[in-house]
Amino acid sequence: VPATLVLGIVALICPIEVPDFSPFAIGRFFLIISAIFFFFFVQTGRKITKKEALFLLGIYITFVLVEILTN
Numbered sequence: 001v002p003a004t005l006v007l008g009i010v011a012l013i014c015p016i017e018v019p020d021f022s023p024f025a026i027g028r029f030f031l032i033i034s035a036i037f038f039f040f041f042v043q044t045g046r047k048i049t050k051k052e053a054l055f056l057l058g059i060y061i062t063f064v065l066v067e068i069l070t071n
Contacts, residue, residue, distance in 0.1 A: 026070065030063040 010016075034056060041052040048056070 026063075026066055030059065030066075034059050034063075 037052075037056060037059065038048075041048050041056070
């Protein structure tokens, strides 16, 4: 049985409440930024070059450092 089906049924029985979404703001910001750059890079030649990959890796490393330093 897929885990999402089980989670959905459990959520119907007893709704899952997240009172504050602010801890996820940094994650959402970096997700949006990295997705925009990823789609921009893929459209230029249908491949990601090493320079573009290093840039995306830099975004990820920045995200990890921000998460560590803010928590």
